[in-house]
Amino acid sequence: MTLMQEQKYLKVFQKVTKLTSMVLDHQQVMDTIVNSLPDLMAVDAATIRLLDAETGQFVMGSSHGLSVEYLSRITIDTDETMEMILSGHPVAKTDVDQVVTSHDQELIQSEGVKSILTLPILFQDSIIGMLRLLTRDKRLFTADEISFSMALAEQVGIAISNSRMFTEMENQVDFMKEVQEISTLVNSSLDLSAVFDTIVERLPLSLGCKGCTIRLLKAQSNQLELVASHGLSENYLKRGRVENEKNVEAALSGSPVSIYDVSRDDRIFYKNNMEEEGIKSILSVPIKAGQEVIGVLRILSDVHRCFSSSEMNFAVTAAEVGGVAIRNARTYLQITLLFNQIEENERFLANILDCIRPQLLVVDHNKHLILVNKVLQNVLNLSENELLGSDYDGLWQDHDCDAEDCPVNKVLATGESAAYTHKAVQQEETVWYERTASPMLGPDGKVEFVIEVIRDITAKQQLEQEQLERVKLQGVIELAGTVAHEINSPLFAALGTAQLLEEDLEQQEFIDDMSTIIRNLKQIGVLTKKMTAMTGFESRDYVGDTKIVEMR
Amino acid sequence: MAEILALDDVQDATILIGKILSKKGHSVHSFTEEDEAINYAKENKVDLAILDIKLKKMSGVEVLGLLKEAQPSMKAIMLTGYPTVETAREAISLGANEYCVKPIDRDELEEKVEHVLKSTGLKSTLSV
Structure with a gap:
């Protein structure tokens, strides 16, 4: 290499370095290089392709001096050339338009490309792209030119990588801000x-x-x-x-x-x-x-x-x-839906509790009220707020349920369900209540809450009483009927016979006696008629503890 | 004078009916067994049957049904110590002319018998 040539290369190198150091965007770096190199290197066209790490394909970065048709061809170069480039070696070719095996021979010929120098662009020993210098005149690239071009390509690699890194850093800062903003927006x-x-x-x-x-x-x-x-x-x-x-x-x-x-x-x-x-x-x-x-x-x-x-x-x-x-x-x-569902369920449950006829309450293990239904509130004439938290025992001061009979006390003492029926007199009327208490056990198996249901069973009690009376009456009526029936036939015989006898008697004394018999037999007949027609009775005291019935 | 059949599970009652009505000139045939009374009616003329409701094997109403089959024109007086609406309704539906409750007075029995024997229609009476 002559001194002149060395100086020329030095100038080209300086210019490229100066050009690439003036811009920070890697696209601008590539554009600057492909636009400047043809003049500096006395070639007709230049391209830079970057390696897509994802696909392993070289994609166009920037070009100068070539038609879109030429640049759009599918194959960049032969497989051998691409392998050489990927292994980090330059490839210089002449008479590329004469290669008959080339798929794109027509495109190459119409573009007029004769010689191509393909150089790998390296950064830190990795291929990041390729630089191609193309001439429309036949040109044999010398070893010095190739060597210089390699150095130039390396410089281009550094410039592209630096600008990429700068752009990356700039982008990263922008993206961090953007992520922050997006985060703020979506989390708000x-x-x-x-x-x-x-x-x-x-x-x-x-x-x-x-x-x-x-x-x-x-x-x-x-x-x-x-x-x-x-x-x-x-x-x-x-x-x-x-x-x-x-x-x-x-x-x-x-x-x-x-x-x-x-x-x-x-x-x-x-x-x-x-x-x-x-x-x-x-x-x-x-x-x-x-x-x-x-x-x-x-x-x-x-x-x-x-x-x-x-x-x-x-x-x-x-x-x-x-x-x-x-x-x-x-x-x-989901939480909102769940919450709404729980609220709806609570409302539904509260409605059910308020609509059922018995009085219902729940107490905790300290016998403080934690739930009362509407019926109980109305019976006690107290509002829910007045009742909740109040002492259970305080509710029943005027009632007839003694503490030892109280089913809630029994549940708290034994942990098992308990029931108690008691009678109370309200407004001069007898009222019957059935109180049933059931435990709600906690995770430790101890009674956590007690549910008490208080039912007014007065009507049921009355019905049972009436039923009992009916059965008793039926028995008495049947017995009376049986007795009457069994008596009536012999009575008929006795009365009839007595009446016949009376007719045959002549002495007044005997006639009077027979009349007495007939009168009393008739009296018995009246009684048996009453017995057969009986529809009810009342108990009547007789002697001592004995009772007899008064027929109705 | 009439041919009268008296059926009651209490023998004294049949004897009494026989005595009372015989004095009135009627011919009274007294029975305490249902079969005997039914067989009698199948072979002999009966103008009037006086039947107790409660018998030994059958009810007086059932016997009335069988007697009416044998002698449709036969008159009947039902006697009972325990009157019920069911037996009264059934007896009358089977053609009983009277439904009387024991103890029936002698005069009343005579009167009922005369009344039934004289009657021609199906009109029935319930005397309780």
Whole structure:
């Protein structure tokens, strides 16, 4: 290498260094390099492609001096060349338009490309991209040119990485602020739809993307349900189920997925729908609540973009913040529903207790009232507030239930249900009460509460009494009938015979005696008639403790 | 004068009916067994049957039914020591002309017998 050439390379190197140090955005760095290198290196065109770590593909970063058609070809170069580049070696080719095996020979020929120098862009021994210098004249790149170009490519690598890092740091700071804001917003609401809307609106805005969707897993079916979207048409959203798309599967298994070109990526199923919607790139991240994936968040870009790690981290963090907020909102919703249900149940139970006819109360183990139904309140003429917390014994001072008979006392003493029936006189009328007490045991097996039900059984008692009287009367009537029947036939014979005899008697003394017999027999007949016609009776004292009945 | 059949489980009662009505010129055939009374009625003319309701094997109402089968034009007076609505209703539905409650007075019995024997219709009376 001559001194002149060395000086020329030095100048080029200085210029490139100066140019790349003046800009901080890595896109600007790439644009500056591809625009400047053709003049500096006396080539016709230059391209920089960056390696997509996700797919292992080189994606266009910047170009100069080449047509869109040429740049859009599918294959960049031969497999051998790509292998050499990936292993960190430069590849110089001449007469590339003459290679008949090339798939894109026609494109190369129409573009007029003759020679290509392909250089790996390295940063810290890793391939981050490739730099290609192209000429339309046949040119043999010398070893010095290749060596210099390698150094230049390395410099480009440093510049791109630095600018990437700067951009990353800048983005990270912005994203942290953004995450904070999103976190504040979603945590300020327990309304699920408000949480969803905040996330789908803020995330694409922060990342400069077209739209965003949130799909959550349904608990029973394990299917995803679209719960929120922003920036996307109805047609696109209704394109079909997405559970089996590979990017969604990966996100559901907890891994974020960034796709640079959705039209060529087999992890995308609905390529046509995406093309119609104008979607070029996509970022799918899991929505996690703790360790559990509860759904998928997708951010869609209408320009090709390779999502950086900080962008992905931002999306993942925002999705996690959203996931926690969603879980909180869901929990709040469940608690609210549960609370409403409990309130409804309590109201229902209270209504039942108030509607039942018996008096009902519950006391704790200190015999303080903790529940009284409406009936008892009305009987005692006291309000619920007056009764709750008051002493149970104080309620019954004027009543006939003695402390030793009190079923509540028995339950507290024995732990077993107890009942007691007692009679009371109220407003000069006898009233019967049946008091039943049952224990409510605590976790330790001891009586925690006692439920007492007080029923007015006066009507039942009266009915039983009447029933008893009826049975007794029936027995007496049947007995009287039987007695009457058994007496009547012999009485008939005796009376008739006596009357015949009376007719045959002649002495007045005998006639009078017979009349007495006949009169008394008739008296017995009157009595038996009364017995057969008997419908009721009353007990009547006879002698001592003996009683006889008075027929009615 | 009439052919009268008297059936009662108390023999003294049948004897008494026989004595009272014989004095009135009637021919009285007294029974304490239901079978004997029924068999008699199947072979002999009976103008009037005086039947107790409570008998030994059957009720007087059942016997009345069988006697009426043998002699449909036969008159009947039912006697009972314990009148009930059921037996009265049943006896009258089977063609009994009188339903009397024991102890019946001699005069009353004579009067009832004369009244029933003279009657031609089915009109029945209940005397309690």
